[in-house]
Amino acid sequence: MSLRLGERPRGPLLLTARWVVGHENDHHVLLPGGEVVVDEGAVRFVGHGYAGEVAHRLDLGDALIGPGFVDLDALSDLDTTILGFDNQPAWRKGRVWPRSYVERGPYEMYSEDELAYQKRFAFAQLLRNGITTALPIASLFYRQWGETVGEFEAAIDAAVELGLRVYLGPAYRTGNVVVESDGTMVADFDEARGLAELEAAIDFCRRHDDTHGGLVRAMLAPDRVETCTAELLRRSAAAARDLAVPIRLHCCQGQMEVDTLRRLHGTTAPGWLRSLDFLSERSLLPHATYVSGDDLDIIRDSGATIVHCPLVSARHGGVIRSFRTYREAGQRIGMGTDTWPPDMILNMQLGMMLCRVVERDIGAVRAEHYYDAATVGGADALGRPDLGRLRPGARADIAVIDLAHTLRGPDPIQSMMTGASGRDVTTVLVDGRLVMHERRIAGFDDETDWPRAQAQFDGLIARYPERTHGHPPVEEIFSSSYPLRGGAR
Ligand SMILES: [Zn+2]
Incomplete structure (x- = not known):
C-alpha cells in the first residue's frame, strides 16, 4: 500500500x-x-x-x-501590512479610514469569492510553514466593517479540504478609528452594529464548534481593544465563558491605542479589561509590546496568554521587553505569524535575536524557549494537552x-x-x-494559485486611493526604493 x-x-x-x-x-x-x-x-x-x-x-x-506549530494569530489574508513597510505614516497611506471615505459609505474591497479565496490561499501557506493549528487573523481596513459569517463558512470548507486544524470566528467591533481632513484621529462608534455582529459570531460558534471530527473549533474575535465598547467586551467575555471557546483581542500594541484608551477610559488596556471582567485563561492577547505600570502583572494574574509575533512587531519598530522578563515572570506566551510570510521559524529566530539585543545578553534566551512557545505554549493557551x-x-x-x-x-x-x-x-x-x-500540498497548485493570489492583491492595491487620506494616486501612496526609469512594472 x-x-x-x-x-x-x-x-x-x-x-x-x-x-x-x-x-x-x-x-x-x-x-x-x-x-x-x-x-x-x-x-x-x-x-x-x-x-x-x-x-x-x-x-x-x-x-x-x-x-506542528500552533499559530494563535495566523495570517489569513493577502497581507496588506507589508504595503506599509516603507510607506508611513499609516494614516496617510491607506491604513486608517479618512472621514471622506466614511461619509461616502465604506464597502467591501473584495468580492465574496475573493474573500473566500484569500483564506484558502493563506491556509495553504500556513501548512507550507509547518503550522498545523491556526487561529486566523486578517486586516479590517479593506472591509465594510467586520468579517462575515459567510466568509467563515467558506473558511471551514477550505480548512477541511486542505486539512488545517482551525479555530474560527468572524472578527467584529463596535468602533473604528477615523482620520479627519486635518489629520487628527478620532474613534467613531456604532455599538448596535457591533453587538449585532457579536450575536452572529456567537451563533457561528454554536453551529460550528467541534465539527469535522474536531478539526474545526470556534473562537470569539473582538478586533482590537480601541475599537470595542465596554458593553461589547463584557458580553463577549460572558459568551466565551458560556461557549467555552477562546477569545482573542488585540491590545497593548501601539501608541495610538494607548492614547485612545487613556482618553476614553483613563487607563491602559489591561486595567480597563480587568475592570470589565474580560480577562481569563481563555484570553489570547496579541501583542503586548506597549505595556506600562502593572499591565503585565494584570495579564499574568488573569491567566491570559500573550500572543507574541516578533516579525510584525519588529517591522513596526516594536518589541517585547523582553521575552526573558515575561517568561521568568511566569507569563503565558504563545506565538503568532500575523504577517507575510507566515513563517514560524523566522518568527522564532527573530524573537531570539531581539531578546538578546534588548537584554544585551547572549544568554537571555535559548532555542528551546522559543520552540516551546510555538508548540506547547500555543496548545496550552487553547487548553489542548493533545496538541x-x-x-x-x-x-x-x-x-x-x-x-x-x-x-x-x-x-x-x-x-x-x-x-x-x-x-x-x-x-x-x-x-x-x-x-x-x-513540499506539495494536496489542493494547492503552485502553477495557478500563486498568479491568482497576486492578481487579487494587485486589484486591492489599485483600490487603495479610495480609502486613503486625500485620495492620492497609487504611485504617491507607495514609494519606490530607487528612481524608476521607464518600462512597465
Ligand atoms: Zn496581530
Whole structure:
C-alpha cells in the first residue's frame, strides 16, 4: 500500500528521521533516530524500536520530526501590512479610514469569492510553514466593517479540504478609528452594529464548534481593544465563558491605542479589561509590546496568554521587553505569524535575536524557549494537552523540517534556529492526514494559485486611493526604493 497525498493512511504509519522531538514529563525530549507511529489521527508511539505491526513506513532522512506549530494569530489574508513597510505614516497611506471615505459609505474591497479565496490561499501557506493549528487573523481596513459569517463558512470548507486544524470566528467591533481632513484621529462608534455582529459570531460558534471530527473549533474575535465598547467586551467575555471557546483581542500594541484608551477610559488596556471582567485563561492577547505600570502583572494574574509575533512587531519598530522578563515572570506566551510570510521559524529566530539585543545578553534566551512557545505554549493557551507535543494519545499534528540543506551543529533545534526557514518544512500531517509531502500540498497548485493570489492583491492595491487620506494616486501612496526609469512594472 502506498501513501497518498491528502489522505489519512489506512493502518499505522511509522515515521522516522535523524531527529524526533518527543515529549515526556511535560517537556520536549530529543530522540536521535527516533520513531513516531500514528494511527487513526493520533500518535500511538514515540521512541525507538517499535515492535507492533505497521502498514506504512516513511523515512524522512536528515530531518527533524516535531509537533506542528500552533499559530494563535495566523495570517489569513493577502497581507496588506507589508504595503506599509516603507510607506508611513499609516494614516496617510491607506491604513486608517479618512472621514471622506466614511461619509461616502465604506464597502467591501473584495468580492465574496475573493474573500473566500484569500483564506484558502493563506491556509495553504500556513501548512507550507509547518503550522498545523491556526487561529486566523486578517486586516479590517479593506472591509465594510467586520468579517462575515459567510466568509467563515467558506473558511471551514477550505480548512477541511486542505486539512488545517482551525479555530474560527468572524472578527467584529463596535468602533473604528477615523482620520479627519486635518489629520487628527478620532474613534467613531456604532455599538448596535457591533453587538449585532457579536450575536452572529456567537451563533457561528454554536453551529460550528467541534465539527469535522474536531478539526474545526470556534473562537470569539473582538478586533482590537480601541475599537470595542465596554458593553461589547463584557458580553463577549460572558459568551466565551458560556461557549467555552477562546477569545482573542488585540491590545497593548501601539501608541495610538494607548492614547485612545487613556482618553476614553483613563487607563491602559489591561486595567480597563480587568475592570470589565474580560480577562481569563481563555484570553489570547496579541501583542503586548506597549505595556506600562502593572499591565503585565494584570495579564499574568488573569491567566491570559500573550500572543507574541516578533516579525510584525519588529517591522513596526516594536518589541517585547523582553521575552526573558515575561517568561521568568511566569507569563503565558504563545506565538503568532500575523504577517507575510507566515513563517514560524523566522518568527522564532527573530524573537531570539531581539531578546538578546534588548537584554544585551547572549544568554537571555535559548532555542528551546522559543520552540516551546510555538508548540506547547500555543496548545496550552487553547487548553489542548493533545496538541503541540508528540506523545501517545496526542493528535497526530506533525511538521517535518529538512536539515540536510543547512550547516548543522550537534543540536537540531539550535540548527533550525541558526539555519532553517519555513521553506525547509517538507512534510506535514494534521490529524494523521498527509496534507503536505515533499513540499506539495494536496489542493494547492503552485502553477495557478500563486498568479491568482497576486492578481487579487494587485486589484486591492489599485483600490487603495479610495480609502486613503486625500485620495492620492497609487504611485504617491507607495514609494519606490530607487528612481524608476521607464518600462512597465
Ligand atoms: Zn496581530
